[in-house]
Each structure stands twice: as structure tokens, then as C-alpha cells.
Amino acid sequence: MVGKRAGSGTKTLEAKLVEHLTFQARRARREDLGTITRTCLVEAARMLEARLVPVTTQPAAITGSAARWAREGIALETVLDAYHDGVRIGLEFLTEQAAGEDADAVAAAAGLIVRVLETVTTATLTAYLDEHRQVAREQQTAAQTLVSALLSGHGVAHLARRAGISVAASYQVVALAIPAHPDERRPGMGAPSAARRKLRRVQAALATPLGSRALSLLSDEGGTVLVPIDEISAVTSLALTPEVLELIGEAAEVPLTAVVTFGDTGRIPELAGLAQELLARLQADGRPPGLYRLADLPDCDGLQQARRPVVTSPNDHRITRSA
Structure with a gap:
């Protein structure tokens, strides 16, 4: 990781950043979209902090929440906006703390917040795409079953109700x-x-x-x-x-x-x-x-x-x- 590590008794700027994001997540309204996204940011930050190599696995909290929001019809841009709000909070904190830190420490903390943003964006996009593909496959299967019924002349009304397609x-x-x-x-x-x-x-x-x-x-x-x-x-x-x-x-x-x-x-x-x-x-x-x-x-x-x-x-x- 870029930057020098402080002694064991001194918190790094990266650790302070994680603490600040955690505090902001706890302050937000419970079960609010912003609360969940900020909690996910904290999880991603803790996972990425002090790592020199990229993390290949995506945090389950991020993918699970994103899949649920996709099923509920929450727009992807709304979710990403909430994540970006959380990242802005982190950047504002770094700006406030930069005066008392050396350049390497600030660069390391800034690098952490960038990697966090990359992680949550990739994980959210992947979960949304996977969920929409699954829904599309289910709808396609239902539609093909209904058209088969229409072509055979049997079981049309029952299948139409199950598929949610009006005949x-x-x-x-x-x-x-x-x-x-x-x-x-x-x-x-x-x-x-x-x-x-x-x-x-x-x-x-x-x-x-x-x-x-x-x-x-x-x-x-x-x-x-x-x-x-x-x-x-x-x-x-x-x-x-x-x-x-x-x-x-x-x-x-x-x-x-x-x-x-x-x-x-x-x-x-x-x-x-x-x-x-x-x-x-x-x-x-x-x-x-x-x-x-x-x-x-x-x-x-x-x-x-x-x-x-x-x-x-x-x-x-x-x-x-x-x-």
C-alpha cells in the first residue's frame, strides 16, 4: 500500500477514515437506503484496508442488498447515488484531516476510498445485471409456455394467470x-x-x-x-x-x-x-x-x-x- 504505516499505538488515516464512515452509517436512519449503502461502504473499506493486492471476492452485504433492491424495482442510479454520497462524506473527512498528515498518509487514505468506490460499484452493477438476467429468463420461460398453450389451445387461462400476461x-x-x-x-x-x-x-x-x-x-x-x-x-x-x-x-x-x-x-x-x-x-x-x-x-x-x-x-x- 502507498504510504508509511504509523506505529502500533497510532491510528493511520485509513483507520480513522473507516471509523468515520462507521460513525456516519450509525447516525443514518435505520433501514434507510443511505444507511445500508454506508454500512456496505464500511464493510468494503475494512476488507480493503491494509491490503496490497486487489480483493477478488465481492462483499456479500453489497451483492445481497443490490439483488434485493433490483427485485424491488429501485433504480440502479438511485443506489449508486447513495454510495456516492457516502464516498463524498469520506472525501470531505480526508480534506479536513489532510492538514495534520503527511502526503503519503493522505495518498494511502485517498487510494482506499477510490478502491472502496470501485468495489461497491462493480459489486452492485454485477448483482443488478444478474438479477435482471434471471428475471428476463423467468419472463421468457413464462411467455414461451403461454404461447405454447395458445398454439395448442389448452390451459391458456391458467398459464396466463401464472405468467401475469393478459390474453x-x-x-x-x-x-x-x-x-x-x-x-x-x-x-x-x-x-x-x-x-x-x-x-x-x-x-x-x-x-x-x-x-x-x-x-x-x-x-x-x-x-x-x-x-x-x-x-x-x-x-x-x-x-x-x-x-x-x-x-x-x-x-x-x-x-x-x-x-x-x-x-x-x-x-x-x-x-x-x-x-x-x-x-x-x-x-x-x-x-x-x-x-x-x-x-x-x-x-x-x-x-x-x-x-x-x-x-x-x-x-x-x-x-x-x-x-
């Missing part, structure tokens, strides 16, 4: 084909990794134009997307349009093909099956990428008649609801 009365049903990215075909480029990256780009690109209630069940080759129709309004159009498909394709870095139709929620299994069947037929026929519309399906004549859909050109930007 719309009708949906835009989209069969989506995602071709292989050029990186997936290059030898030695890691095709599985390239496919996963492509899929993540598609999933991220879907979120903004289609809204948070849009559901998807996708692999790196494609799948089904369900967009609630009751989210569509004159102000905000939440639907898969040719323009939206083009944006998603740009994110995926490959041209996409989609077959789209509309229908009541109870008809999702039928509509999804027909859309996927037509999508496979279009690909087999070598049709160009783009958005294709499945014509309105009759409700009373069964699947035999419904298997003769009308497909619009990918350049047709007009999408209408089915009956």
Missing part, C-alpha cells in the same frame, strides 16, 4: 422463416454461436414495433409470433407490417419471409397451422422473401376449403383483419 380476444398470427446467416455457413466460424446471435437479434428487434404483449416461439430457423389485436390503435400500430418485417430482417442480417393472418384467440392453433403450411409451400416454390397475407378463412367449411389461401404480394402493405 387478448384476437391475435395477428405470424409464421416466420429465418434463413441461415452467412456466418453459419462459413467453416470454422462457429455455426451454432452465429445462429444464437442471429436469433437474439431477431427477438430484440421484435420488442419495440410489436409491443411487450407480443408473444413468440422461435428457433434460429423461425417459428410463430402472436401479436394481440386489441393493442392496435389509430395512434400506435402494433402489428407485423412489411416495414416492420424489413426492420427485423435488417437486425437479423438476413431476408425474412412471413405469412400473416388474423383471428380469434380460440382459432390460433388452426391459423398457426395453416400459416406454417403455407410458409413451407412458399419456400418450396422458391417465392421471394417478404410478407404474405393469408386470406380470410371461412369458419364453417372446414380445413379442406381453408387450405386454398390467397397470398398477396410481399409488396402489398395493406393488412386487414380476418373475420
Whole structure:
């Protein structure tokens, strides 16, 4: 550590700093965010004091508190501001004490407070990211389970309640084909990794134009997307349009093909099956990428008649609801 150590009977400026931070933590209101962050600063300072090498482990008090705050929805910037307030208290104390100390002692204490700030910031950011990733995984699993139920037509209401996702009365049903990215075909480029990256780009690109209630069940080759129709309004159009498909394709870095139709929620299994069947037929026929519309399906004549859909050109930007 920078600086000279005083004799055993004399407290170093670093030790005085830790004592001051401890005193300030005890003065703060109990269970207040500021109290907890100042207590965490003290723990980090005690852990780092008198160490010449960086500490690789993160204090459990910091990571545990940060994870709890993340679950409770407390903004990360609020937590970091509280830590910075505590660090400012330490710096003010060092300024007051500097006149009676030599330069090495002040440098050592200042170095300690910098390392403390680095430790609490890194630990808090890591805990927040870990917690948000866990929540995102849970939400994704719940959404995928719900879309599977919608596609099968069974257990929808129960799963929707468990997932906390409301089910719309009708949906835009989209069969989506995602071709292989050029990186997936290059030898030695890691095709599985390239496919996963492509899929993540598609999933991220879907979120903004289609809204948070849009559901998807996708692999790196494609799948089904369900967009609630009751989210569509004159102000905000939440639907898969040719323009939206083009944006998603740009994110995926490959041209996409989609077959789209509309229908009541109870008809999702039928509509999804027909859309996927037509999508496979279009690909087999070598049709160009783009958005294709499945014509309105009759409700009373069964699947035999419904298997003769009308497909619009990918350049047709007009999408209408089915009956």
C-alpha cells in the first residue's frame, strides 16, 4: 500500500477514515437506503484496508442488498447515488484531516476510498445485471409456455394467470422463416454461436414495433409470433407490417419471409397451422422473401376449403383483419 504505516499505538488515516464512515452509517436512519449503502461502504473499506493486492471476492452485504433492491424495482442510479454520497462524506473527512498528515498518509487514505468506490460499484452493477438476467429468463420461460398453450389451445387461462400476461380476444398470427446467416455457413466460424446471435437479434428487434404483449416461439430457423389485436390503435400500430418485417430482417442480417393472418384467440392453433403450411409451400416454390397475407378463412367449411389461401404480394402493405 502507498504510504508509511504509523506505529502500533497510532491510528493511520485509513483507520480513522473507516471509523468515520462507521460513525456516519450509525447516525443514518435505520433501514434507510443511505444507511445500508454506508454500512456496505464500511464493510468494503475494512476488507480493503491494509491490503496490497486487489480483493477478488465481492462483499456479500453489497451483492445481497443490490439483488434485493433490483427485485424491488429501485433504480440502479438511485443506489449508486447513495454510495456516492457516502464516498463524498469520506472525501470531505480526508480534506479536513489532510492538514495534520503527511502526503503519503493522505495518498494511502485517498487510494482506499477510490478502491472502496470501485468495489461497491462493480459489486452492485454485477448483482443488478444478474438479477435482471434471471428475471428476463423467468419472463421468457413464462411467455414461451403461454404461447405454447395458445398454439395448442389448452390451459391458456391458467398459464396466463401464472405468467401475469393478459390474453387478448384476437391475435395477428405470424409464421416466420429465418434463413441461415452467412456466418453459419462459413467453416470454422462457429455455426451454432452465429445462429444464437442471429436469433437474439431477431427477438430484440421484435420488442419495440410489436409491443411487450407480443408473444413468440422461435428457433434460429423461425417459428410463430402472436401479436394481440386489441393493442392496435389509430395512434400506435402494433402489428407485423412489411416495414416492420424489413426492420427485423435488417437486425437479423438476413431476408425474412412471413405469412400473416388474423383471428380469434380460440382459432390460433388452426391459423398457426395453416400459416406454417403455407410458409413451407412458399419456400418450396422458391417465392421471394417478404410478407404474405393469408386470406380470410371461412369458419364453417372446414380445413379442406381453408387450405386454398390467397397470398398477396410481399409488396402489398395493406393488412386487414380476418373475420
